[in-house]
Amino acid sequence: MSPSTPQSETDRSGDPLFGLATGLYVAFLSVPPVILVVERLLTGDAGALYGTVLVTLTTVTGVGWWATGRWGGPVGIGDSTLRWLPAALGGLFAAGWFAGLPLTGVVGAVGFFFGLFAMMAGFALGVMVRTRYTDARLRDVLTEHEFRAGWPRRAQRRFRRLSLAAAAVTGVAFVAGLLANVEWLQLTGQILFPTVAGTVWWGDEQTYTVSAAGLEQRAPVARRLFDWDSFDGYSRTDDALVLHRRWWVDLRFALADLEDPDAVEATIARHLTAT
Numbered sequence: 001m002s003p004s005t006p007q008s009e010t011d012r013s014g015d016p017l018f019g020l021a022t023g024l025y026v027a028f029l030s031v032p033p034v035i036l037v038v039e040r041l042l043t044g045d046a047g048a049l050y051g052t053v054l055v056t057l058t059t060v061t062g063v064g065w066w067a068t069g070r071w072g073g074p075v076g077i078g079d080s081t082l083r084w085l086p087a088a089l090g091g092l093f094a095a096g097w098f099a100g101l102p103l104t105g106v107v108g109a110v111g112f113f114f115g116l117f118a119m120m121a122g123f124a125l126g127v128m129v130r131t132r133y134t135d136a137r138l139r140d141v142l143t144e145h146e147f148r149a150g151w152p153r154r155a156q157r158r159f160r161r162l163s164l165a166a167a168a169v170t171g172v173a174f175v176a177g178l179l180a181n182v183e184w185l186q187l188t189g190q191i192l193f194p195t196v197a198g199t200v201w202w203g204d205e206q207t208y209t210v211s212a213a214g215l216e217q218r219a220p221v222a223r224r225l226f227d228w229d230s231f232d233g234y235s236r237t238d239d240a241l242v243l244h245r246r247w248w249v250d251l252r253f254a255l256a257d258l259e260d261p262d263a264v265e266a267t268i269a270r271h272l273t274a275t
Contacts, residue, residue, distance in 0.1 A: 016069070018128050023064025025086055025125055028118035029093060030060045032111030039107055053110075078133020079225070083126040090119030091191055098187050120194070127222045134223040137213050145210040145267040149253035151203035152239040159203055166196045202249070205257060210267045215243070215251075226251070233275035234268055241265055244275060 034056045035049050042048070077083050094115025101108040150156065174189025176182070207218040215226045231251075232244045241264060243251040255261045 016065070018125075018132070019065040019068035020061070021121055021124050021128060022068045023061035023066075025090075025118055025121040026064045027057045027060035028090070028114045028121060031056045032097060032107065032114050035110065036104060036107045078130045078136075079227070083129045084122070086125050087119050087122030090115055090117075090122045093118055094191065095187060098183065101183075116190070119191070131223045134216060134225040137225055138209075138211065138216060141211045141213045143209045143211050144270070145264060146207065147253070147258055147264050148205055148207050149257035149264075150205035151252045152254040152256070155240070155252060156203040163196065163202070167193060170196050203252070208253070210264075210271070212271075215268075228271045231272055234265075234272045235275050236261075236265060241268065243268070243272065 031053055035052050038052050039049060092115075094112050097104065097108050097111030097115055101112070104111065151159070170189045170193040172189070173185050174193060177184070177186030177189055209216040209218070213225065214228050214230075217224045217226070226243075230245060232246055234241060234243045236242070239255055241253040241255065241258075241261065243253075245251070253264065258264050
């Protein structure tokens with residue numbers, strides 16, 4: 001198998017965590033319509049509806065877990081933006097139930113929160129699919145260099161302040177929308193707050209490997225592969241090696257974190273042009 005070709009999409013059946021995440025994602029999307037049907041056609045009893053939630057969650061999660069274990073899951077979309085589609089659908093699901101609150105009442109509120117849960121599960125699935133893709137791409141590829149580094153401390157502090165400020169703005173938007181009963185503002189703040197808050201830790205020290213396939217980034221629970229053609233080149237400043245990206249934030253490796261900055265630069269220079 002070529003190192004640039006992911007394995008078969010079904011060759012991942014021994015990944016129970018991915019199966020569990022998939023089952024939960026589908027279950028979060030399934031619960032609200034099921035309890036709406038029960039509430040409208042059978043009974044509005046709170047105990048019955050609560051039991052319906054538990055049964056649906058357990059059953060759909062189990063079936064999704066089993067199906068993923070049997071047939072595997074997607075690997076090829078791990079390098080495309082399609083991996084975030086489940087998260088986007090979860091957000092739209094939450095927005096739809098929120099908009100329908102006047103018609104659905106308590107069930108609509110349940111649907112809104114389960115949509116948020118689905119969005120978070122969708123983000124987890126996106127990260128998992130990206131990790132599975134990285135595993136497949138790097139399985140038979142020789143590592144040329146491995147190092148640990150984060151952003152330069154000043155850049156970390158600046159970005160962290162911006163992230164915290166953005167998180168504060170979205171949090172205030174949610175509270176303001178709640179107090180003023182402005183639904184679109186409340187919904188926007190509630191959906192964006194966890195997304196923005198998650199960027200606070202960008203720039204922390206992580207492990208990287210360099211190979212012919214690309215630059216791998218290893219977080220404690222996830223892996224990501226950057227193809228070399230996703231970079232426009234690299235440069236070296238007084239405090240960092242910088243890999244330039246056309247449409248997104250540059251990758252920065254603090255020289256102070258590198259045991260041998262010259263060796264790291266020499267390895268990167270085999271694949272990228274200095275700018």
